[in-house]
Amino acid sequence: MSLGILCSGQGGQGPGMLDLLRRDPAAQAVLDRAATVIGQDPRTLVAGPEAEMQRNAVAQPLLCAVQAATWAALRPHLPPVRAVAGYSLGELSAYHVAGALDADELLRLAMRRAEAMDRADPEPGGLLAVRGLDRARLEAICSDCGADIAIENGADRFVVGGHRPTLAAVEQGVLALGAAVTPLSVTIASHTRLMAPAAAEFSPILAASGLQAPPLPVLAGIDGTPVYTRERAVAALTRQMTETVTWAACLDGLIEMGCTVLLETGPCNALARMAAERRPGLAVRAVADFRSLSGAATWVERQLG
The missing domain is CATH 3.30.70.250 (Malonyl-CoA ACP transacylase, ACP-binding)
Structure with missing residues (x-):
């Protein structure tokens, strides 16, 4: 029995997305650092107009910051992870969870990704x-x-x-x-041919970044197969900008790799619900389902027994 992590994509951001993190020192340290890296404090953004959180340039680094903060708080209390999968933007966060990107580099890449996508196509x-x-x-x-x-x-x-x-x-x-x-409350045609200019811009940025070979396998969004090398990570993160994300294959891939318990660590539970529908009886929950981070960690411990 082993644990798989699901990293949320855009769409789940909202005013309560930091509530579980307010009293956790590790999470707050990540958010402090995020405020410096992205030039805006995630806590201020979450307290502001909800429409602002939906803007692509804000949403991508904000969601990655929340994912990194949540992971910093949860990681010491969880058993070893077998594999990680991320939905759309969440695939970038998955490389942080897997240990291939530090939090600062994750946020810088999220900003550059969003900028490239906003420039890629002037038509709404x-x-x-x-x-x-x-x-x-x-x-x-x-x-x-x-x-x-x-x-x-x-x-x-x-x-x-x-x-x-x-x-x-x-x-x-x-x-x-x-x-x-x-x-969907997204203003960019992600994972389509319209993002070809963004992929061309982002690929060399990825190649020059601090992205490393993932110590834990990350499932490629384009086909659900595990990524073990830096070169394939760069290729997978680039290709998913213009190609179909096969999330169903990612869920199946986690099961094939032996993941018997899945935990979604983003600000919502959409991925957990999809996994439960696809695999009835699977032990899968989202951190957002619990009243505390410790509650989520305790649930995982009980499932893995």
Whole structure:
């Protein structure tokens, strides 16, 4: 029996995302440092207008700061980790959890990633969650409309990316086939062809960064296979900017690597809920489900017995 860690992506940020960290010295030290590195105190951002937290340039470093702070607080109280997987932006945080990036470098890379993505496409874009349609039919609609499948969460659960008029056309098409759609609070068409300029800009930044070969395997978002080398880490983090994130394959990969307990350490529980739906009976929870960090750590200890 072993532990796998899930690192959240964008979408879960909100005013209560630091509540569990307020009394933890290790977490507060990371947030102090984050304020210096990113030039804005995460605690001030979280206390400010919620709309500001949704801006890509703010959301990416903020979420990475919260992930790093949460991990600093939790890590001493958890058993050894078998593998790590991160959803979208969370894949960058996963390399921090795995020991391949220190917190400062994580935040610097998150800032540069967000800047590159904001510059990549001047036309407003976004993401649309689609549920209840198989991949073949959804791909046909996307092809007709000029959209891309950004994330695969399951056999009939996807996220589509594109410009806003394109997403409106996709929404019409999938609704006509009886599927359900949910617009996501993201302003960038992540994991689509529209991010090709961002990938071209970010790749040499990654290559010149302090990213190391991960001491723990990190599952590549593009195919769910474990990454062990620095070269593949750079390639995987670059490719996921323009290619479909196969999150379903990442969850399956964690199970195949022997992870019997999964803990989501970001500010929400979306990944834990998806894992529970995909693998009924699996021991999976999110830190956000608990009233304290110690409660989360105690739950993990009990599951691993």
